[in-house]
Amino acid sequence: MTEQTPTVVIGSAGRRLYLIDWFRDAFTSLGLEGRVVVTENDPSSASASYGDLARMLPRYDDPAYGPELLGMVDELRPGLFITANDYELMHLHVTTDLAQAMRERGVLVPGVSRAWQRACADKLLMAQLLTRIGVPTPVTVAGGDTEGIDALRRDAEELVVKHRLGSGSSGLAVVPPSQVESAVRAAARTAPTSSSSITAEDAVIVQPKAAGVEHGVDLVGDLTSPGVLSGVLARRKLRMRAGETDKAVTVGPEPFLDPARRIAEAADLAGLIDVDMFLDGDGAVSVIDINPRFGGGYPFVHLAGADVPRYCVARAFGLDPGASWQEYETGVVSAKHESVRVTTPAPGAPGAAALSPGEPAVTAAV
Ligand SMILES: Nc1ncnc2c1ncn2[C@@H]1O[C@H](COP(=O)(O)OP(=O)(O)O)[C@@H](O)[C@H]1O
Numbered sequence: 001m002t003e004q005t006p007t008v009v010i011g012s013a014g015r016r017l018y019l020i021d022w023f024r025d026a027f028t029s030l031g032l033e034g035r036v037v038v039t040e041n042d043p044s045s046a047s048a049s050y051g052d053l054a055r056m057l058p059r060y061d062d063p064a065y066g067p068e069l070l071g072m073v074d075e076l077r078p079g080l081f082i083t084a085n086d087y088e089l090m091h092l093h094v095t096t097d098l099a100q101a102m103r104e105r106g107v108l109v110p111g112v113s114r115a116w117q118r119a120c121a122d123k124l125l126m127a128q129l130l131t132r133i134g135v136p137t138p139v140t141v142a143g144g145d146t147e148g149i150d151a152l153r154r155d156a157e158e159l160v161v162k163h164r165l166g167s168g169s170s171g172l173a174v175v176p177p178s179q180v181e182s183a184v185r186a187a188a189r190t191a192p193t194s195s196s197s198i199t200a201e202d203a204v205i206v207q208p209k210a211a212g213v214e215h216g217v218d219l220v221g222d223l224t225s226p227g228v229l230s231g232v233l234a235r236r237k238l239r240m241r242a243g244e245t246d247k248a249v250t251v252g253p254e255p256f257l258d259p260a261r262r263i264a265e266a267a268d269l270a271g272l273i274d275v276d277m278f279l280d281g282d283g284a285v286s287v288i289d290i291n292p293r294f295g296g297g298y299p300f301v302h303l304a305g306a307d308v309p310r311y312c313v314a315r316a317f318g319l320d321p322g323a324s325w326q327e328y329e330t331g332v333v334s335a336k337h338e339s340v341r342v343t344t345p346a347p348g349a350p351g352a353a354a355l356s357p358g359e360p361a362v363t364a365a366v
């Protein structure tokens, strides 16, 4: 393959090998001989040797990360760069200008504006941004805001306490109003704090338990016209495991379209973000969380027929994505399962010398 080979870079795919497969499938279905380059920090991670080409990068917070990333971009000239890691996203879009530097080199880098990227990592800030644009979200106060908590206590039957900068359901507790103080203290003990000097209790948030049933909703913004909503793909969560959707059933996007449009426009959305929304019996929606990347819920709509990788690859290489990438069957139930692959063969093991990136040595469902 030459330097002109259509190239997509996927950073920190980690356990999500399906993303690598689906971007490869996208090249095939569009008739392109492309390659998926995988960047990782840990050469023994499941994804590191699973792409067509592997590139190790320093950790995002290593000073060498930026120069090596841009060096790789100059060498491989990808049309699209995505990453599945929240810290790497913050580093690319907020802490540095690396996302912009890649865009100036002609790479499509999906994402949201700097303010929204920051808010995606800070649940208090997110509640403020959502409220400002008229998207319903639970009233959210900091753990140290005693007046705010008193006001919540008067109205809500159950309160949710969780880490303000958390992910993977960290610090989560659902408690009756009488137990909120002790729940805040408990969550504060393990709460991550930002470099700015907030107290441990203010690194926790409290909000009413949202009414209704939880859904995962992917919002896809036009990759070349940020802010224009191109697709909405939804599933009802049937079971969560380790903070991720484990089983879900696909549903139509209609109830989520209005908040989706508002978020996409306000956040200058380009590409896919994963949004947690509650839908109550009256059809009212409440947004509780946004992950600005492919999240653990995307597979449920992909397996029902949607194909966001195809949309991304088509846009990145000047092809017409058509409309079918956002069509999927509703009522499809899917469940995750485990699988494992050798990432570092024993020296001298049969096939060890021949193992090359893109050639999974052994993969087994468990
Ligand atoms: N206000 C809320 N009402 C009901 N359930 C909630 C609320 N906040 C969080 N949860 C539950 O906790 C899970 C994790 O919370 P979330 O805000 O999505 O944080 P993260 O996914 O970043 O850890 C959600 O998927 C949902 O099941």
Ligand SMILES: [Mg+2]
Residues within 6 Å of the ligand: 276, 289, 290
């Ligand atoms: Mg969430």
